[in-house]
Amino acid sequence: MKIAFINSPLGITKIEGDENGIAVISVLSEGEVTTKIPLELKEAVKQLQDYFEGKRTNFDFKLNPKGTDFQQKVWQELLKIPFGKTMSYMDLSKKLGDVKAIRAVASANGKNPLWIVVPCHRVIGTDGSLTGYAGGLWRKKWLLEHENPTTQQSLF
The missing domain is CATH 3.30.160 (Double Stranded RNA Binding Domain)
Incomplete structure (x- = not known):
């Protein structure tokens, strides 16, 4: 490695x-x-x-994360969240077919080994709150602001 x-x-x-x-x-x-x-x-x-540097909104290099089948399924779903958009843990659970699996989904999200590239930072609380983030909530806030120019202040 x-x-x-x-x-x-x-x-x-x-x-x-x-x-x-x-x-x-x-x-x-x-x-x-x-x-x-x-x-x-x-x-x-x-x-x-x-x-x-703000020059890229997606990644296309080869990924090889290690995880359980369930974790891999969650991470694959995270890859579908578009740049500049967010999704709630509940919506993510629904997309995976089981609203009762919200805690397992949140756990798999937290074990994501590919920071930024598999965009776990784009998952937020149902109420829009910035809930748990392994890298610290200040980093999650920075990433979301970096990806959504409408939340950034204009320089002009």
Whole structure:
């Protein structure tokens, strides 16, 4: 497994993967930035940097997250949430076919190993609140504002 660390506006981003795809993207509060990016990670690094610079709204590098069948199903559904949009945990549970599975869906959402790329930050409370986020609610708020220009203040 190859690893790279890059700077982002939200901390140091850790990217792990190999020729089979990217398995983990996470955020750390501190760390050393990688000076030589492994070939297997270069496309993911480029696309993440483009995202943070506001030049990219989707990702198309190969993913290879590890998780249970249920977690994989939830993560696949998360990938369908469009850039700049949000969905409630209840709506996500309904899309997966079981409103009673809301806690299991929320748990799978919290175990998402691919920060930003599998957009768990786009899932909010039914009342619109920013509920739980492994990276901290301030990061979730930043990401949602970054993705929705209508919530950002105009520079003109």
